Amino acid sequence: MRVFGGTLQGRRLQTCQVASLRPTSEKIREALFNILGPLLAKGPVLDLFAGTGSLGIEALSRGMERAVFVERNAAIISILKRNISHCHLEEKSEVIGFPVSKGLKILKSRNEKFALIFLDPPYQEKLAGKTLLEISEAKLVTQDGLVIVEHSSKEILKESYGSLKMDDQRTYGQTLVSFFTLLLY
Numbered sequence: 001m002r003v004f005g006g007t008l009q010g011r012r013l014q015t016c017q018v019a020s021l022r023p024t025s026e027k028i029r030e031a032l033f034n035i036l037g038p039l040l041a042k043g044p045v046l047d048l049f050a051g052t053g054s055l056g057i058e059a060l061s062r063g064m065e066r067a068v069f070v071e072r073n074a075a076i077i078s079i080l081k082r083n084i085s086h087c088h089l090e091e092k093s094e095v096i097g098f099p100v101s102k103g104l105k106i107l108k109s110r111n112e113k114f115a116l117i118f119l120d121p122p123y124q125e126k127l128a129g130k131t132l133l134e135i136s137e138a139k140l141v142t143q144d145g146l147v148i149v150e151h152s153s154k155e156i157l158k159e160s161y162g163s164l165k166m167d168d169q170r171t172y173g174q175t176l177v178s179f180f181t182l183l184l185y
Contacts, residue, residue, distance in 0.1 A: 001013045001014075001015050001026060001052070001054055002026070003054075003057060003058055003061050003087070004026075004029065004030050004033060004058060005033060005058070005061060005062055006058070006060075006061030006062035006063065007061050008057070008060075008061035008087050009061065011061075011086070011087055013052060013053070013054055013057065013083045013086070013087075014052065014079050014082055014083055014086070015052050015079070016052070016075070016076065016079050027172065028150065028172050028175060028177065029054060029055065029058060031170070031172065031177075032055075032148065032177060033058060033062065035170070036116075036146075040059070040062050040063060040064070040116070042063060042064070042065060042115070043064065043065055043113075043114065043115030043116070043142060043145070044064065044065055044066045044067065044068065044112070044113075044114050044115060044116075045059040045060070045064040045066070045067045045068075045114060045115065045116040045117070045118070046067070046068050046070070046107070046112075046114040046116070046117040046118070046140065047059075047067060047068070047069045047070070047118045048070050048100050048103070048104075048117065048118060048119045048120070048121075048131065049070070049071065049100060049119065049120050049121045049122070049127075050069035050070055050071040050080060050095075050118075051071060051076055051080070051120070052076065052079050052080055052083055053067075053069050053080045053083050053084060054083075055118040055120065056068075056069050056093075056118065057083060057084070057087055057089065059116060059118075060087075060089055060092055060093070061087070064115070064116065065092070066092045066093065066094070067089070067092060067093050067094070068093075068094045068095075068096060068107065068112070068114075069084075069093065069094070069095045069096065070095075070096045070098065070100050070103035070104075071095065071096075071097065072097065072098055072099045072100070074097070077095060077097050080095060081095060100121070100127070100131055100134075101131075101134060104131075104134050104135065104138050104140065105138070107138065107140055108138035108139070108140065112140060113139075113140060113141065113142045113145070114140055114141060114142065114145060115142045115144070115145045115146070116145065116146055116148070117135060117140065117141065117145070117146070117147040117148070118148050118150075119131055119132070119135070119147060119148065119149045119150070120149075120150040121151070123151065123152040123154075123155070126152075126155045128149050128151040128155055128157055128178075129155075129157055129158065129161060132147065132149065132157070132161035132162075132164055132180065133161045133162050135147060135161075135164065136161055136162025136163045136164045137162055139163075141163075141164070141181075141182055143182065144181075144182075145181070145182065146179060146180070146181055147164060147179070147180040147181070148177060148178070148179055148180075149177070149178045149179075149180065150175060150176075150177050151175070151176055151178065152174060152175065152176070153171065153174050153175065153176050154174075155176075157176075157178055160183065161180070163182055163183050164180040164181070164182065164183070165180060165181060165182075165183045166178055166179065166180055167179050167180065167181050
C-alpha cells in the first residue's frame with residue numbers, strides 16, 4: 001500500500017493480516033482522491049475505523065491541516081502509529097484508541113469540527129447508517145464539509161441521516177462509496 005499524491009507521494013504504508021481489517025483498496029482510494037481533487041478542503045480530517053490510516057494519511061499528504069484517527073484494535077493502532085511516524089506526521093495527527101461511538105463522544109465534548117470525514121466500517125457489521133447518525137448528532141461536520149462512506153453494496157444507505165444528506169454514490173464492484181453533506185435549512 002502506498003500514498004498516491006501530494007507531498008508523500010510514493011511513500012509505502014505498512015499493513016497487516018488481521019481478519020477484521022479490510023483496507024480500502026488502492027483502486028478505490030485513488031479513484032476517491034481523483035474525485036475529491038480540487039474539492040479537498042484545507043481543514044481537519046477525521047478517519048473513522050481508521051485501520052492502518054491510509055485515507056487520513058493520503059488526505060494529509062494532499063494538504064489537509066491535521067488528522068484524527070479513530071481505531072479500537074490495539075494491534076492495528078500499533079501499525080497506524082508506525083505509518084504516521086514513517087510519514088513524519090506526528091505533529092499533525094492524533095490517534096483515539098476507542099470504538100468509534102466513544103471516539104465521536106470525545107470529539108463532540110471538545111467541540112471538534114471536520115472538513116472531511118472518512119467512514120470505512122467493517123462491512124459485516126453494517127455500522128454505516130448508525131455512525132452517520134452519530135456524526136450528525138455530534139455536529140462534527142463543518143458547514144461545507146464532506147462525509148465519505150465506504151460500504152458494501154449489501155448495505156443500502158438512506159438518503160439522509162439527521163442533518164446529513166447523500167449527494168452522490170459511486171460503485172466499485174461490490175463496494176459503494178457514498179458522499180454526504182450537511183442539509184442546509
